[in-house]
Amino acid sequence: MSEAIAEPLTPEIVFREYAPRIYHIARRMLGNDADAEDVTQDVLLQVIRKLDTFRGDAQITTWLHRVTVNAALAFRQKRANRQKHEVHETPAESLEIAPAHSPVKRWNIGPEEPVLAAEQSAVIGKAIDDLPDPFREVYVLADVEGLPNSEIADMLGLSVPAVKSRLHRARLRMRDSLAPHFEGGIAS
Amino acid sequence: MNLTCERIRELLFDHHAGELVVEERESFESHLTTCENCTYFVESYVHTVKVVRKLPRCGLPADAEARLREKLKKHFT
Numbered sequence: 001m002s003e004a005i006a007e008p009l010t011p012e013i014v015f016r017e018y019a020p021r022i023y024h025i026a027r028r029m030l031g032n033d034a035d036a037e038d039v040t041q042d043v044l045l046q047v048i049r050k051l052d053t054f055r056g057d058a059q060i061t062t063w064l065h066r067v068t069v070n071a072a073l074a075f076r077q078k079r080a081n082r083q084k085h086e087v088h089e090t091p092a093e094s095l096e097i098a099p100a101h102s103p104v105k106r107w108n109i110g111p112e113e114p115v116l117a118a119e120q121s122a123v124i125g126k127a128i129d130d131l132p133d134p135f136r137e138v139y140v141l142a143d144v145e146g147l148p149n150s151e152i153a154d155m156l157g158l159s160v161p162a163v164k165s166r167l168h169r170a171r172l173r174m175r176d177s178l179a180p181h182f183e184g185g186i187a188s
Numbered sequence: 189m190n191l192t193c194e195r196i197r198e199l200l201f202d203h204h205a206g207e208l209v210v211e212e213r214e215s216f217e218s219h220l221t222t223c224e225n226c227t228y229f230v231e232s233y234v235h236t237v238k239v240v241r242k243l244p245r246c247g248l249p250a251d252a253e254a255r256l257r258e259k260l261k262k263h264f265t
Contacts, residue, residue, distance in 0.1 A: 011263045019256065020248045027246040037252045041259055048263045100194040105226040109235050116242050124243055143240050168201035175229075175236045182232065 009060070011048045017045060018060070022068050028140040029072040031129040035079070039071045047069075069141065076133060095135055097172045107182040120181075127177035131170055137169050138163055139170035191219045196226045200233055 022043045027036035046067055047060070054060045116124070131139055141152045142163070149167070153160045191199070196219055202208050203216050220227045248256075 011260070015257070015260070019253070020245065023248040023252070024245040033249065033252065036246075037256065040248070040252075042255055044256065044260060048260070098193075100197050102233070104225045106228045107232045107235060109231070114242070116239065117246065120200070120239070121244055124240055125246075128240075143237060144243060146241070164201060171201070171233060171236060172197070174240065175233050178236055178239075179232065182235070 009051050009054060010170045011051070014047050014051065014127070015044065018047065018064060022064065025140070025145065026072050026075075028128060028144055029069070029077060029129075029137055031136060035075060036160065039068065039075050042075075043068050043071050045055075065145075065147075065188075066155060069137075073113065073137070073156070087160045095132060095173055096167065100178050105179070105183045107179070109182070123181050127174050131173060135166050135170040135173065138166040141173070142167050143171070191215050193219075193223060193226050196220075196223075197229070200230060203230075204234060204237065 019040060023036055023040045025032065026039035026043075030036055030039065043064070047064065054063075128136060128139065128144070137156060138152060138158075139146045141155065142149065147155075149160050149163045152158070153163045156163070157167075196216060199208060199212060199216055203213065208216060220230060
């Protein structure tokens with residue numbers, strides 16, 4: 001995303017500059033393409049309707065992040081309601097993790113490369129998609145988007161300790177999911 | 189303070205964040221000098237965090253872009 005937009009914001013500029021960013025966050029949070037597209041449409045409409053109120057890129061970027069997260073959460077809630085899954089949702093503190101006494105193989109971690117190979121990206125992307133919703137939301141915002149725990153807590157209406165707990169468990173699950181691949185040698 | 193392997197996993201998040209108090213951090217690191225299993229586990233946890241940060245952005249697929257442009261058409265004219 002550009003640091004500053006000198007020209008006045010128009011719907012075309014908004015689309016070009018922000019649609020990929022909105023889609024990325026929604027796709028990672030929701031775990032599938034079709035839902036991400038719906039959320040991107042919803043957020044773009046919200047931005048375009050408020051174009052007159054934005055005065056700079058920094059302001060719109062911060063606002064967009066929050067609006068996209070809220071739209072993704074609302075979308076997921078609507079989907080759960082439609083499917084009558086409100087009570088079927090994974091309990092927020094429950095996530096199966098390999099027990100501490102399981103034997104651990106050393107990962108094949110080679111010299112650090114600045115860019116991931118396509119195969120690695122696919123494996124990691126799939127592991128994120130497979131996280132249960134409440135864990136994936138926290139995980140994406142923290143470890144993919146790099147937001148501070150306090151900001152995530154604020155966005156998701158959680159306490160900071162709850163964010164840390166979910167993030168830790170999500171990382172443990174991600175480690176378990178990636179282990180067969182890194183033990184086997186796709187590591188960079 | 190002797191830590192169990194289970195406790196090491198509980199403390200791993202705070203250790204990675206540099207938020208353990210000195211005594212806990214020393215016990216954590218002392219455990220690793222004698223436990224290969226936990227050493228490998230900690231290495232892989234740290235690598236998991238590191239490698240995910242390099243994940244490229246999900247690109248907006250061309251067909252999705254075309255559909256979005258079509259749906260938002262009236263706002264572009």
